[in-house]
Amino acid sequence: MSDILLALQDVHVNFPARSNWLGRVTERVHALNGLDLQIREGETLGIVGESGCGKSTLAQLLMGMLKPSQGQCSRGRGSNKGMQMVFQDPLSSLDPRLPIWRIITEPVWIQKHNSERERRALAxxxxxxVGIRPEYLDRLPHAFSGGQRQRIAIARALSSEPxxxxxxxxxxxxxISVQAQILNLLVSLQARRNLTYxxxxxxxxxxxxxxxxxxxxxxxQIVELGDARQVLTSPAHPYTRLLLDSVPKTGAPLAEDLVLRKTELPxxxxxxxxxxxxxxxxxxxxGCEKKQALLxxxxxxxxxxxxxxxxx
Ligand SMILES: Nc1ncnc2c1ncn2[C@@H]1O[C@H](COP(=O)(O)OP(=O)(O)OP(=O)(O)O)[C@@H](O)[C@H]1O
Ligand code: SF4
Ligand SMILES: [Mg+2]
Structure with missing residues (x-):
């Protein structure tokens, strides 16, 4: 069994949604509601779910950008190198005024006091x-295509050796065509750099x-967790069955017998x-009026x- 790098225990996160004229919070958004999850060294752990189910909140929590309102988020002993994040939109996550060699080395710049020559060599x-030509390192982010910018964002994430x-x-x-290239790049980097995703x-x-x-x-909450092939080919939870049925697929329908009773999310x-x-x-x-545990x-x-x- 591989080492546990991160463990979440009964984690809750909520945000103030409305307050009264005294500034007292009267309503909260419940983004995470009892999350238990372990991240194992070297794995790729996929997180799926509809918009608003709390995926990005979970990401921010893992990164330490958010504190749980309740519950524990602990780092395992096997790990002390740190974490980095890659976002959906590379343009808004890269400073438009900086040449990309500076962007790529920004994380180490803050951590260590490297000389400019060392930082350039690292860039x-x-x-x-990541497949960016070193001759282009003095250019600004907008000179690159979306796929190239995502490569730059990945290089930046790697610079601190997370x-x-x-x-x-x-x-x-x-x-679509660029998506596959970026995914293949991520797969090859994972092996070469011993990364957990x-x-x-x-x-x-x-x-x-x-x-x-x-x-x-x-x-x-997590409603189903397990081996990706198993969960995504023979889902057990009714929600997973419906979620898979809503995406184009090649095999036989998984949930033709199931139809959502309401389309909108509560x-x-x-x-x-x-x-x-x-x-x-x-x-x-x-029986379903009882609270369900992840078993x-x-x-x-x-x-x-x-x-x-x-x-x-
Ligand atoms: N800073 C915040 N303040 C208030 N509410 C927030 C904040 N961040 C997230 N939320 C709310 O928490 C819930 C979960 O949001 P989150 O961004 O984690 O969802 P998501 O699964 O990443 O969605 P998407 O697939 O659209 O990116 C949503 O209802 C969202 O509006
Ligand atoms: S516990 Fe009941 S309501 Fe909840 S997913 Fe299972 S069958 Fe559906
Ligand atoms: Mg999100």
Missing amino acids: EELALL DVIVLDEPTSALD VLISHNVSVVRHMSDRVAVMYLG GNRTLPQGCFFRDRCPLATQ PQESGRDVRCWRALEDR
């Missing part, structure tokens, strides 16, 4: 690694292609009672649905 090495990289929708702003995407095909394990999120200001998926779940029945199934995955456990 050259990283540019070659052990974990959180990729938040790293290819969703790119053309947390890959956030609402694109199930991307996650299936890249991940060892996958966590399916719904309303700030709000996250007042959380549902019992199972969070109950008012949309086509399998909801008596291990015989097949080795974890599922938050008593009916899925009963069926197998």
Whole structure:
């Protein structure tokens, strides 16, 4: 079993949504609602779920940019090198006024007091690694295409030699043909640099292609967690079955018998009672008014649905 680099235990995150004239918070957005998750050294952990389910909040929490309102987020002993993040839109995450060699070495600039010559040498090495020609290092970000800018963002993330990289929708702003190139680059870098990836995407095909394990999120909780191939080819939770059915696929339909009872997501200001998926779940029945725990199934995955456990 590989080392645990990061562990989240019953993590909750909420944000103030409304306050009264005294400045007292009267309403909160519940973004994460009891998240348990471990990140293992060397893996790619995919995170999927609808818009608003808390994926980016989870990313910020992992990066230490947010503190949990409740629960624990701890780093394992195996790791002390740090984390970096790659965002969806490379243009807005790269300073438009800086030549890219400066952008690429920005993280080490802050950490260590390297000389300018050392930083340039590092930028050259990283540019070659991600497929950017070193002659272009003095250019500004807008001189590059979307795919090249994402390569620059990846080089920047690598400069501080992190052990974990959180990729938040790293290819969703790119053309399909460029997406594949960036994903292949990420795969080859992972092997060469011994990296652990947390890959956030609402694109199930991307996650299936890249991940060892996958966590399916719904309303700030994980509803299914396990081997990516297994979860994404024979999903156990009704929500995962519906999520997969909504993406184009090649095989037989997985959930032709299932239809969402409501199309809109429930709000996250007042959380549902019992199972969070109950008012949309086509399998909801008596018993679902009880709070559901994420429990291990015989097949080795974890599922938050008593009916899925009963069926197998
Ligand atoms: N800083 C914030 N202040 C208030 N509410 C926030 C804040 N950040 C996130 N939220 C809310 O928390 C919930 C989860 O947001 P989050 O960005 O994590 O979702 P997501 O899964 O990344 O969605 P998407 O797929 O659209 O990127 C949403 O309801 C969002 O509006
Ligand atoms: S516990 Fe009930 S409502 Fe929740 S997902 Fe399972 S069947 Fe559906
Ligand atoms: Mg997001």
